[in-house]
Amino acid sequence: MSGSGYSVGGSFGGSLGGGYGGGYQTNAPQPAAPAPTPAPAAKVPAAELIKDTTTQTFMTDVIEGSRDHVILVDFWAPWCGPCKQLTPTLEKVVKEAGGTIQLVKMNIEEYPEVAGQMGVQSIPAVFAFKGGQPVDGFMGAQTEGEIKKFLERIGVQIGPSDLDVMLEKADELRDAEGYPEAAQLYGGALSLDAGNVQALGGLAMCYLALGEKEHAQQMLGMVAEDKQTSQHYIAAKTALELAEQAENLDDLGDLRARVEANADDHQARFDLALGLNSNGDKTGAVDELIELIRRDREWNEDGARTQLLQFFEAWGFKDAGSAYGRRKLSSILFS
Template sequence: MEPIIGNSPDAPATDGLIVDTTTQTFTRDVIEASREVPVLVDFWAPWCGPCKQLTPVLESAVKAARGAVKLVKMNIDDHPAVAQQLRIQSIPAVYAFKNGQPVDGFMGALPESQIKAFIESLAGNIGPSPAEEMIGLGREAYEAGDLSRAAQAFAQAAQEEPGHPAAVGGLARCYIDTGDLERARQTLSLVRPDGRNDPEFTAAEAALSLAEKADDLGDIGELRARLEKNPKDHQARFDLALALNARGDKEGAVDELLMIVEYDRNWNDEAARKQLVEFFEAYGPKHEATLSGRRRLSSILFS
């Protein structure tokens, strides 16, 4: 399994889809161009922090739309006239033009899902992007246990849309499952800034943290023997939970931690409860071990 994230020769062409404009070229780049396809105008400035977050997401969404819209960027420090005419008072501000007229817009740094919905309100349903299609294939292969095929799909998605959190997270999970924690760590570092709170990325981060903790836990048989001698050896039970999770026994791992919470919920500054939360984040909100574990944890805590 040797996928490499880099520039893909199959990445969608972006020539003409994303341009910078000036006061002199605005009519050509926006007014006239919007008679062919909708044009998004990104008003920004170098000193604007949220602009630096929004622009890469806008560019990614426009590339994914594959020609359904264009993106024009305007630095209002260098070219203030148009922004003044439109009475733009704060940035980032995005205006959509169709048929030569501004028709919609928004201010602030929106997440990619909302930007895609905004684009579809202008251009109609654009369907899944090539990256989204590859991520779907990657998820299917991962669930089927085909890590090599999953890794290739996630890597191709990351080539299509560099830093995509689901692609980065999925590829990292493949490395984690093969024991290559260093490459998993390197892969996670490639996520784009707006993707750090994406559920699939945070799940991969949690999975890496768990894998790193499991490196020096000792033999499961030895841990069970310690518990037979002393069922309230919470450290042994805690280590056993991590070891079971590392072997893929999610339900068994959750059971052991729930037992600690039931015995002594405050042990080691609520370490068992906190570890359960990390398990649930790594498993994902829809996994049966998460659903069952959350119900049982709530029952213990609020009984």
């Protein structure tokens, strides 16, 4: 690279050449994989996991940076279709690696010098740098599994990420009704991945349990539209709707008295189920709806069964209340 004062890649980069076609060149020989070695211990700060570089900053960002941790350099361009497929997958893998690797992206349309020196002639092209040197690479769009296998070849073992561990612990605490502690962990997860739908949904559920409905609504409002089919979002949204339904109910004692006075007061029994769920009594809520179904399956256009399914959606498939409800529902529907 003229005037750069340093050299990168040499014959290694040249072996990945091909022609600017935006895809993988099958006739390009791959470099021999190095023997796996443990990844460097230094952790990349969350804010630095993914960054862009330039010709001027490449030495600091990549050459020097890779002496502390593995760096993937993604050579891309705005017009490259396969690049648009690969980059989000790379970003996902890097985020899941818990700070053991970093993704540095270089737009070759704006900064062609380094790619040219390394012999990159087809994109997307990804190089792994370790110890100040490129050690392996690939071209073309790859699946998440293929990228992880590539990383294993260079000694990077991706187990559960810090994010995954944090979310798992947060879910456990929430299931055990440790809502303040779970909320703290969900908040920590959002500091690693601001748009994480599991964290946003979990935090919304914590806020609901703590009686802070407006904060729950704010969390759900932060979920990207393309992630609103996630079960984490759906469960939290359904739980919020149930909480809103329960706001205008009569006192539970009054509802129970009405049911005891008239076992066929279906609306009172239905409202009692909503109130019991709002108070955290899932078993009681299930029992009341099951009894309503037993007495009048067609009431309110199958309203009791529909409400029960909505409970399951809010509680989650693996929840003990959902499992109990499914057993009771099956026994009455197929008896």
